[in-house]
Amino acid sequence: MSGHSKWNNIQHRKGAQDKKRANLFTKLGKELTIAAKEGGGDASFNPRLRLAVEKAKAGNMPKDILERAIKKGTGELEGVDYQEIRYEGYGPSGTAFIVDVVTDNKNRSASDVRSTFSKKGGNLGSDGAVAWMFNKKGEIIISSDQVKDSEEFMMEVLEAGAEDIIEEDGEYQVITDPTDFRSVLDSLTEAGYKYEEAEVTMLPENKVNVTDLAIAKKVLALYETLDDLDDVQEVYSNFDIPEEILNQID
Structure with missing residues (x-):
């Protein structure tokens, strides 16, 4: 598995800019609606929705807008029929x-x-x-300043079920199988690590x-x-x- 590519760093920088963009809530809302439609409105039993809620909160989406987006997905409120x-x-x-x-x-x-x-x-x-040319993978980015012992951290990550971990440009890129993404993310969160980015993505070979x-x-x-x-x-x-x-x- 190759290291964390520069285009991904660009994506992270652009993600910070997105917070100032008018359509940020629209994109977050669509993901909430699609996730709720796909797996139900209870984030406890819907990993995709749970991550979408976390991203919406990180993006400072107001609670009422967040809840309306979910209800549109579950059919509790009338909404748009989105296609992926x-x-x-x-x-x-x-x-x-x-x-x-x-x-x-x-x-x-x-x-x-x-x-x-x-x-x-x-x-x-x-x-x-x-x-x-791409592989569907879970990806979790953690800043290296959170890690006191790199070897211990790497062992912790692999024991949590990750496929690989790469240190580059002041951050760790944790790579997982898509089916293990949520459990690995939960393990790292419970261990006290805060992620910079976390998503199921398409990584180039x-x-x-x-x-x-x-x-x-x-x-x-x-x-x-x-x-x-x-x-x-x-x-x-x-x-x-x-x-x-x-x-x-x-």
Whole structure:
């Protein structure tokens, strides 16, 4: 398993910016609604909803909005009939992109995603075009300043059921099988660790190293424009931009 890629660091930074974006609550609300529809409104018995609630609280979503979103999913309140759709495509320099959408209008979403790929130097592909390059994994990011003894921490993580743990750039990336994600996260939380990020995600098997500044700017422009689309929940990619190039873009 490769280390924590730079595009993931970009995603974390963008996550901090998201708190200032007007559509943050919309994205959080959609996840709450979908999770409740899929597994019921009791977070104690619905791991996906439990994580969605934690993220909503971390994003300072008001309690009444949070509860309404859940009730829309359970059918207690009238809500929108959302669909989850996955798009796949290629960006500049052969980078691969997976775009997860939650929408009430499939045609609108497809048009927006296709247009963004086209305008930003990419190509929308067919189902399965790039998914084979990624693995679905649980990922938990913990800052290294919480860890006093790295060897002891690594043993603790592996005993909790994690598949792998990687230390890089001042943080630990804990990787799990998706089915073990919640139990590992609970074990670490109970042990007193606070996570920076925790989600079931798509991790690339191999990364595309982008060292040309002009291409890096194009790749990031595609990533950020896709992520800003109203219907888009998550964007995954396999690009790896060195820190010295990123610093020139920031």
